[in-house]
Amino acid sequence: xxxxxxxxxxxxENGRIKRDELRDELVRLRELINKVRGDYGIEVRTWRVTLPxxxxxxxxEELAMLINExxxxxxxxxxxxxxxxxxxxxxDRLVGAFLRSDSYMSIWVGNFKELSGYSTSLFIDxxxxxxxxxxxxxxxxxxxxxGDPILTPYxxxxxxxxxxxxxALSILYTNDITTSRDxxxxxxxxxxRRAEDVGKWIAEGLGVDYLGxxxxxxxxxxxxxxxxxxxxxxxxxxxxxTLDAVYDLNRAIWESxxxxxxxxxNEVMLPLAEDEALKGRAREGLVTFSKLVKYTMACVAxxxxxxxxxxxxxxxxxxxxxxxAIVSIKRRSLGLRLIPYPGGEAEVDLGDFGPTPIMDMLx
Numbered sequence: 001x002x003x004x005x006x007x008x009x010x011x012x013e014n015g016r017i018k019r020d021e022l023r024d025e026l027v028r029l030r031e032l033i034n035k036v037r038g039d040y041g042i043e044v045r046t047w048r049v050t051l052p053x054x055x056x057x058x059x060x061e062e063l064a065m066l067i068n069e070x071x072x073x074x075x076x077x078x079x080x081x082x083x084x085x086x087x088x089x090x091x092d093r094l095v096g097a098f099l100r101s102d103s104y105m106s107i108w109v110g111n112f113k114e115l116s117g118y119s120t121s122l123f124i125d126x127x128x129x130x131x132x133x134x135x136x137x138x139x140x141x142x143x144x145x146x147g148d149p150i151l152t153p154y155x156x157x158x159x160x161x162x163x164x165x166x167x168a169l170s171i172l173y174t175n176d177i178t179t180s181r182d183x184x185x186x187x188x189x190x191x192x193r194r195a196e197d198v199g200k201w202i203a204e205g206l207g208v209d210y211l212g213x214x215x216x217x218x219x220x221x222x223x224x225x226x227x228x229x230x231x232x233x234x235x236x237x238x239x240x241x242t243l244d245a246v247y248d249l250n251r252a253i254w255e256s257x258x259x260x261x262x263x264x265x266n267e268v269m270l271p272l273a274e275d276e277a278l279k280g281r282a283r284e285g286l287v288t289f290s291k292l293v294k295y296t297m298a299c300v301a302x303x304x305x306x307x308x309x310x311x312x313x314x315x316x317x318x319x320x321x322x323x324x325a326i327v328s329i330k331r332r333s334l335g336l337r338l339i340p341y342p343g344g345e346a347e348v349d350l351g352d353f354g355p356t357p358i359m360d361m362l363x
Contacts, residue, residue: 001191002172004218006033006202007048007153009160009168009211015058022049023070025206030074032205036198045172045220048077048153052160053084053108061093064101072102079104082159086116095129099138104156108145112331115324120144124316127340131310139339140273140305140350146323147333152214152264157335166209168263169199172220174228181232184249188215188256196260214264215257217249219275221354225268226277237278238286246270247298267332270295273305273339273353282357289359293319296326296334303336307350307358310342315361 008029010022026049033044049071054060064080071078080103083089098105107126109119123144130139143156151161153168173191180187195213203210219225226237233245246268253266270292272278281287292303303323316338327334341348347355 001042001176001194002220002223003036003042003044003195003198004170004172004220005046005048005153005155006044007050007158007168007170008206008208009050009151009164009166011160011163011165012051012058012063015055015063017063017066019066019070022067026071026074026076029202029206032202036202040194040198042194042198046077047075048079048155048158050079050153050158050160051082052163053082053149054087054089056087061097061101064097064103068101068103077102077104077155079106079155079158081105083107083119083122085109085111086118088118089122091122091125091129095126095133098126098142099133099135104141104158106143106145106157106159106335108149109320110146110324111148112328115146115321120317120320123320124313127316127338128313131313131340131342136310136340136342137350140337142337143304144320144336145333146320146336147327150264150333151211154214154216154218154264156337164209164211166211167199167203167206168211168214169195170214170216170218170264171195172218172223174217174219174223174225177217178228178231184232185252185256188252189259192257192260210261212261212263213257214266215253215260215262216265216267216269217253218269219271219278221274222276224275224277225270226275226281230277236281236286238281238284238291243295243298246295250298265333268299269304270299271305271337272359273307273350273356276354279356282359288363289361290363292359293322293326296323297330303338305337305339305353305356307339307341307348307356308361309358310340312361313340319361
């Protein structure tokens, strides 16, 4: 098991945060994370700071820059620009704050009942402005949230609901269950138990609440969810039987986590750019954009970290409507993260995520 992220949910009082108090807390959290590595022998990949939904009284530019200034030097990433449903904002000003602060951003576009036309248009307009400014790569830090907001350590749809002061964890455990195929649920329970022990220890040491673990099964390069599914179920991902395998693995996650404190999505995740085996199946044509949409029936992140053609941006509104229909049926929230690329190549190099196929939204 690897801890993918330790996320600190930090409160905002009257639109303000005290710089020195935040810095002191982030330093103490880093010290605790270093002890996890030493005392527990568990790797921690990232550490993060998440703020609540923006409010109209906030100077959100100033707040996002403050968070970036304090957290960046300590190696944290942050989600400081979270846009609530129907929140009116100047798009140019928002995009400027987003690019200057290096924040992640979640835009809530619709609840289980209905979509917001304004918020949907805002999400698409932000992607368009990032393309026009030559900053299309930054779209990997932006997501649309479809459904009701949830407390998750997973970015970009991490929002501090209720203005809490607390800790949550996400974990990587594909290898743990691949090597225990005869007892997948037992292996999951062992992983969740270790993660919960660590999470509670960190929260107690920091003097904040423990929210729980997002027990979603997520990839990291060749620590691949797709490879895990293929080994456990004897299929080639993308062929008939894939949806059933994803759903069966989801049930294993839900059943194995029932005795633990969980928070967030808690499902199989399929972010294209982050899963090398998923990229391979996309290159072969076994996985298409339409299939990724279909797989959201059984997993939370079927359309995540997906490069698309910039000239297909006009199709995004329809995709959001399709995903909202799925969310309304399954009654579980999901995120949408697209990376519109203006070039004509078959693949795009996403830096630390490497070369990734560009998906045709009409296939």
